[in-house]
Amino acid sequence: MIIAFVLAMVMNFSSYWFSDKIVLSMYRAQPLSRNQAPQLFSIVERLSQQAGLPMPKIYILPHDAPKCFRYW
Secondary structure (H helix, E strand, O other), X not given: OHHHHHHHHHHHHHHHXXXXXXXXXXXXXXXXXXXXXXXXXXXXXXXXXXXXXXXXXXXXXXXXXXXOOOOO
């Protein structure tokens, strides 16, 4: 019973802190620089300023998959 509890705690901790990295690596996402897509960066920057949120990191997927999630 204690082993199951410890295992559950480890899984919850790792899921909470590393889920974004797991998904990004699973989809082989590459970080996008401002030089690669200046128009996209200006759109995201303007939207994040209007919403009062910090500028998120922007990644690109190497295949056509309509996925979007927030990563700070």
